[in-house]
Amino acid sequence: MADRSVQGAGIQIKNLYKIFGQKPANYVDAVKKGMTKTELNEKYNHVLGLRDINIDMPAGCIQVVMGLSGSGKSTLIRHINRLIDPTAGEVIIDKSDVCKMNQNDLREFRRHKTAMVFQKFALLPHRTVLDNTVYGLEIQGLSRAKQEEQARRWIERVGLKGFEDNYPNQLSGGMQQRVGLARALTNDAPILLMDEAFSALDPLIRMDMQSVLLDLQKEIKKTVVFITHDLDEALRLGDRIAILRDGEVVQQGTGQDIVLKPADEYISSFVKEVNRGRVIMVDTISTKGDGAGNAGGVTVKTGTILEEAAKTMTDANQQHATVVDESGKPLGVISMNNLIQAMVTPISHLTHQAAE
Amino acid sequence: MDWFYSFPKMNDETLRNLKKAMDEGFKAFTRSYGDVIESFFQPLQYFLIQAEKFMTSTPWPIMVLLIAGIAWIASRNWKIVAGTVITLLLIGYFDMWSDAMKTIAMIFVGTVVSIVVGIPIGIVMARSDTFQRVVNPILDVMQTMPSFVYLIPVVMLLGIGKVPGLIAVVIYAIPPMIRLTNLGIRLVDKDVLEAADAFGSSSWQRLKNVQIPLALPTIMAGINQTIMMALAMVVIASMIGVQGLGQPVLRSVNGQFFSLGLFNGLAIVGIAIIFDRVSQAYGMRLQKHQEVVHG
Numbered sequence: 001m002a003d004r005s006v007q008g009a010g011i012q013i014k015n016l017y018k019i020f021g022q023k024p025a026n027y028v029d030a031v032k033k034g035m036t037k038t039e040l041n042e043k044y045n046h047v048l049g050l051r052d053i054n055i056d057m058p059a060g061c062i063q064v065v066m067g068l069s070g071s072g073k074s075t076l077i078r079h080i081n082r083l084i085d086p087t088a089g090e091v092i093i094d095k096s097d098v099c100k101m102n103q104n105d106l107r108e109f110r111r112h113k114t115a116m117v118f119q120k121f122a123l124l125p126h127r128t129v130l131d132n133t134v135y136g137l138e139i140q141g142l143s144r145a146k147q148e149e150q151a152r153r154w155i156e157r158v159g160l161k162g163f164e165d166n167y168p169n170q171l172s173g174g175m176q177q178r179v180g181l182a183r184a185l186t187n188d189a190p191i192l193l194m195d196e197a198f199s200a201l202d203p204l205i206r207m208d209m210q211s212v213l214l215d216l217q218k219e220i221k222k223t224v225v226f227i228t229h230d231l232d233e234a235l236r237l238g239d240r241i242a243i244l245r246d247g248e249v250v251q252q253g254t255g256q257d258i259v260l261k262p263a264d265e266y267i268s269s270f271v272k273e274v275n276r277g278r279v280i281m282v283d284t285i286s287t288k289g290d291g292a293g294n295a296g297g298v299t300v301k302t303g304t305i306l307e308e309a310a311k312t313m314t315d316a317n318q319q320h321a322t323v324v325d326e327s328g329k330p331l332g333v334i335s336m337n338n339l340i341q342a343m344v345t346p347i348s349h350l351t352h353q354a355a356e
Numbered sequence: 357m358d359w360f361y362s363f364p365k366m367n368d369e370t371l372r373n374l375k376k377a378m379d380e381g382f383k384a385f386t387r388s389y390g391d392v393i394e395s396f397f398q399p400l401q402y403f404l405i406q407a408e409k410f411m412t413s414t415p416w417p418i419m420v421l422l423i424a425g426i427a428w429i430a431s432r433n434w435k436i437v438a439g440t441v442i443t444l445l446l447i448g449y450f451d452m453w454s455d456a457m458k459t460i461a462m463i464f465v466g467t468v469v470s471i472v473v474g475i476p477i478g479i480v481m482a483r484s485d486t487f488q489r490v491v492n493p494i495l496d497v498m499q500t501m502p503s504f505v506y507l508i509p510v511v512m513l514l515g516i517g518k519v520p521g522l523i524a525v526v527i528y529a530i531p532p533m534i535r536l537t538n539l540g541i542r543l544v545d546k547d548v549l550e551a552a553d554a555f556g557s558s559s560w561q562r563l564k565n566v567q568i569p570l571a572l573p574t575i576m577a578g579i580n581q582t583i584m585m586a587l588a589m590v591v592i593a594s595m596i597g598v599q600g601l602g603q604p605v606l607r608s609v610n611g612q613f614f615s616l617g618l619f620n621g622l623a624i625v626g627i628a629i630i631f632d633r634v635s636q637a638y639g640m641r642l643q644k645h646q647e648v649v650h651g
Contacts, residue, residue: 081554110556122551126569126643135565136555187555 009059009094009113009190009223011080016053016089018075018247021046024087032088037246049075050247053089057240059190062217062224064238066231072247073227077195080225081114082106093191111140115184119196121176123168129155129179130164136187147186154182158212174205181212185220194226198233210236231270235259235279243267255279277307277343285342286323286332299324302331306343309334386512393513401519404465408518411457419457420444427630431637439633443626452601452623459590459600460627462518466525466586471579474530478537478578479563488538495531503528503592511596521598525589532581540574541567576639583635587628601627 019027019040027035027046037048050072057063067073078084079091082098091098093113101109115136123132133151134144155164158178168176177197184192194213198206210233217224228234234241235255242252243263251263259279262268282304298321300309313321313336323331365371411419420441427440447456481488507524514520544567552566568575594602601620608617 083550083554107556107558110554112556114554116551116554118547118551120547122545122547124548124566124569126572135552138565139555139557139561193554 011055011057011063011191011223011225012090012092013053013055013057013076013079014090014092016050016076016079016091017087018049018072018079018084019046019087020049028088048247050079050086053249055242055249055252057223057225059223060221061239062213062226062237064226064228064234064241065244066228066234066238066241067244068229070246071244073229073244074195075247076244077193077225077227080191080193081110081116111136111187113189114191114193115187115189116193116195117177117180117184117197119199121168121173121180121200123176123179123183125168128165128167129160129171129182132168132179133182133186135183136189150186150188151182154185155179157185157216158182172205174201174209177201177209178212181209185216190222192222192224194224196227196229199228199230206233213237231274235274256281256284260284275307277310278305280306280342282306282309282321282323282334282339283331285338286334287338288332298322299328299330300334301326306339310336310339310343313339382509382512390513394519397514397519397523400465400469400522404461404518404522407465408458408461411461412454416448416453420448423630427634430634430641432641433637436633436637440630443630447623447626450619450623452604452620455599455601455604455620456623456627459587459602459624462522462525462590462593462598462600463583463586463627463631466522466529466589467579467583469522469526470530470533470582470586473526474533474578474582475537475575478534478575479541479567481534481538482541482567491534495534498527499531503589504595507592507596516597518598520596521593524593524596525586528589529582529586532585533578536574536578536581537571540571540578543574544570573639573643576635576642580632580635580639583631584628587624587631590624 017028017031018024019031021027021044024046027040027044031040031048031051037051040046040048053076055063055065065073065076075084079086080093080098082091082101086099089099093109098106098109124135127135130148130151133155134147137147137150152164155161158181160175160178160182163171163175168179171179177200180197184194198209201209213224214237226234226237228237235258238255240252241255241258243250243258245266251258251267253261256279258267259271259274259276262271281302282300283302285306298313298316298318300312300321300323302323302325304312304323309321313319319336321334323334325331366374414422423444424437424441427437431437444456447453477491481491503524506527507520510520510523514523548566548570549562552562557565590598590600591602591605594600594606601624604620605617605624607613608620
């Protein structure tokens with residue numbers, strides 16, 4: 001609570017390798033020299049979990065790690081609080097390497113620097129909502145009054161006021177995950193780790209929880225690491241997205257980067273299905289010129305997504321709009337035509353990318 | 357072809373000497389360490405005598421009320437309390453009150469000792485696969501070895517009386533306590549344990565906040581089993597001087613008194629049912645949070 005202003009802490013993952021098996025250390029060098037996952041598995045019966053992961057997660061941002069099952073995303077997030085030990089590499093948080101901490105330091109680090117939300121909620125079934133929520137603070141040894149004060153605030157904040165004395169199995173999945181979120185937030189750690197936190201929820205509740213998280217993030221500005229297998233979710237939440245495949249990062253950047261410039265066919269095949277109107281920003285399609293002649297007085301702010309811009313323009317019944325910066329200075333013009341073109345997935349997308 | 361039809365056995369002389377050596381060795385051990393071991397069990401004897409004194413010297417109406425009260429606190433169920441009171445009154449009316457109290461004292465102390473010793477062993481077992489590999493065969497022996505066999509060395513060491521009887525009861529009754537504690541802790545949801553770790557729990561906090569509470573239904577089943585097995589041991593323990601309902605049963609076997617055996621046998625059954633229902637109801641009540649399910 002003392003460092004309210006300095007929320008979040010950057011996380012740097014450097015050259016991280018994870019090999020599962022009897023003697024992982026023996027094979028790191030071979031993997032570094034380029035041994036494939038298949039070869040490692042077939043010849044030496046070891047599984048390559050992560051290969052040469054380098055991600056720089058800036059403080060106060062939502063970093064999404066996306067990948068399908070088996071891509072190593074859950075393994076990766078467990079390296080940040082070292083629920084899994086790496087085979088090689090560094091995880092630097094606040095200038096110290098999590099991988100080199102001794103048991104005591106690690107415990108203190110987990111208590112004060114990180115909080116985690118789990119896919120299967122992982123609530124204590126014998127404790128009420130309130131008693132689950134205080135868990136992190138109880139472990140830290142705070143007085144019960146302080147624990148409850150914090151916990152009640154967050155329970156209310158996630159919309160569970162009135163359910164303090166219920167047991168987890170009296171709640172629906174969505175509500176249980178709110179408890180999971182409240183438990184993590186009550187810990188007031190600068191880093192929030194969310195392992196497929198919303199994957200077990202049905203689509204409407206999931207959208208709802210995403211909004212809760214985005215709302216909260218505006219206020220708490222923590223470093224959130226969010227794991228998901230859902231690109232729409234990744235694009236909605238992520239300030240930055242890293243895409244994992246077979247234990248390797250295949251692309252990282254903003255959502256827009258990924259949608260506009262997918263690094264390979266694997267990613268393009270995902271991106272094809274995405275609602276581009278919700279990802280691409282007006283800046284991408286705006287053309288130079290003040291457009292004073294035909295913009296008809298409609299302005300949209302820089303960073304607005306296409307879908308919203310289209311709504312503003314149709315509401316005003318205009319074919320053009322001026323893109324302005326925060327202070328209202330015009331930056332360029334967009335036309336409805338360009339806008340619709342950008343929103344419809346180009347059919348040539350795949351071939352176009354391949355040609356580049 | 358002689359060896360084919362009769363099993364080639366050890367030389368009679370050698371075998372006799374082996375047994376003799378073992379017997380004499382153990383007798384020597386008894387002579388030199390018997391007193392030490394006896395004084396080691398002194399507190400147990402004190403505990404046992406106090407429990408028995410309390411059970412037998414308290415006037416019967418107070419005892420009935422007390423047991424009914426405990427049954428109520430544990431089960432919150434009028435039917436169980438009524439059953440308990442009726443059983444106790446019948447036992448008293450058929451002139452088995454003081455024997456029944458001695459038996460209950462014995463079971464109580466035996467169960468407490470089993471819990472106090474068994475749960476920590478079960479916890480260590482759950483944490484160490486090596487320890488589990490060592491303890492499991494020992495438990496197998498304890499459960500399958502005919503009780504008379506381990507009564508022999510116990511009696512040689514400690515003589516006839518309450519404490520050897522108690523030890524016999526505990527040896528017989530403790531394995532389910534240990535096994536089910538171990539099993540319960542091993543079955544705790546890995547996801548919840550991971551969450552406890554992620555919040556920085558120490559291993560004691562993990563045990564206290566997660567493992568024990570989540571293993572509690574299984575541990576309670578272990579306590580229930582321990583009580584039942586302790587009761588089953590009552591008759592055998594009476595052979596080495598443990599007083600209570602077992603002694604009339606033993607007498608009736610020797611003298612072929614059918615009704616005496618039947619009444620005392622039924623009294624044991626009655627006590628067993630009381631203990632079982634009350635402890636199970638208590639276990640269920642601890643798991644209240646599992647009954648109310650989101651619909």
